[in-house]
Amino acid sequence: MTERVVIIGAGPGGYEAAHVAAQLGADVTLVYSDGVGGSAVLTDCVPSKTLIATAEVMTELREASELGVRFEDQEGDAATTVNVDLARVNERVKQLATDQSSDIQARLERDGVTLLCGHGTLAGPDSVEVELASGGEKLLRADAVLVATGASPRTLAGAQPDGERILTWEQVYDLTDVPEHLVVVGSGVTGAEFASAYLALGIEVTLVSSRDRVLPGEDADAAAVLEEVLTRRGMNVLSKSRMESVSRDGDLVTVTLTDGRSVQGSHCILALGSIPNTGDLGLEEAGVNLNEGGFISVDRVSRTSARGVYAAGDCTGVLMLASVAAMQGRIAMWHFLGDAVHPLDLRKVSSNVFTAPEIATVGWSQQAVDAGEIDAEVVMLPLSGNPRAKMQGVHDGFVKLFCRPGAGIVVGGVVVAPRASELIHPVSIAVAESLTADQLAQVFTVYPSMTGSIAEAARRLHRV
Known part of the structure; x- marks a missing residue:
């Protein structure tokens, strides 16, 4: 039957x-x-990552001058600004x-x-x-x-979305005008992704974080790199700042914090969990x-x-x-x-935070190693020494691998880089199939390539 x-x-x-x-x-x-x-x-997922794809292009354009790319206007003068048509993007x-x-x-x-x-x-x-x-x-x-x-999306009694200026992450795609100043409440994955994307689109962004750092649930080294990059690019990150309420007066949105301070902007995205x-x-x-x-x-x-x-x-x-x-x-x-x-x-699930740079993880974490939940050797290799990274003007990011002492089995990894979501895959295979660091290291990689840093990190875990 x-x-x-x-x-x-x-x-x-x-x-x-x-x-x-x-x-x-x-x-x-x-x-x-x-x-x-x-x-x-x-x-x-599909809408947010499509928005982020546009943000990635904007980031590459703004940093293209380092690679010798020069933009000119119709009169031959150097162009100084790159703008986004948010209505068309959405x-x-x-x-x-x-x-x-x-x-x-x-x-x-x-x-x-x-x-x-x-x-x-x-x-x-x-x-x-x-x-x-x-x-x-x-x-x-x-x-x-x-x-x-x-x-x-989770909302609170003192922070109710109106679908126009106070928004959940599901409501942002109806925006047609570029926000003058966007306040993002919540520094978890969703908040960090939207804050990073809108910053790349040329919008002033303030990120309100109740914790001491951005992405409190992610690898601490990775979160530190991201926060440094976002701050360097002009984002205002308010750490240890808990939101009490969000209100609107015409075109002005005010986020009031529990310590009495307030932040004003043109729009607010609530990223308070689900x-x-x-x-x-x-x-x-x-x-x-x-x-x-x-x-x-x-x-x-x-x-x-x-x-x-x-x-x-x-x-x-x-x-x-x-x-x-x-x-x-x-x-x-x-x-x-x-x-x-x-x-x-x-333990075999790979995940990614679609910020700029991206943060991809799989397997056991640094937090678990530090807490003694698993005994693992750790190596972290900055991307700044990678030849492909140098060619592409990538200065921020790293590869981190975790392997079991003695057996050398790869049990986890972190990649912080542009398109880390693609680079994590060889590490995910190693974790899923219980490969050793030596086996990962001995697989051919293209030269030059970002994945070369994964093989190099694995080589550094070799023990005679």
């Missing part, structure tokens, strides 16, 4: 699970309310998101997945009640249910346990506390990355449908 799978949520956790389940012969229905692709495609951002959503939907339809637009609610562990967007209701029987409803979309889904009534933050509790194969109910993605709070959501969704379907499955291993 064909297994019936119902998936609530069409983000990476949902649509990737649908592909796997369809491939394995299940009858799959995907219920979505916010568009195919979810927030990752429509309001988060138009492109939204169009790419829409196109990506359409591509995903077309592939789901080719796979035979039934798509229902509406709000899905568990009517027990083996059925889903769908309130259709077109009107009416539909009851779906299921042998397995996957909940992949994602999360939403809250799970787990309300009004009938989860607890169906026997699904939620933790104190409202996230769905799951094991390493994406099972919840209710038999036959799985969960994937940001609504689980496991690790808020699109790649992790997608893998959780795949694992859930592999497990339910009896295919070969490996439980989720967060």
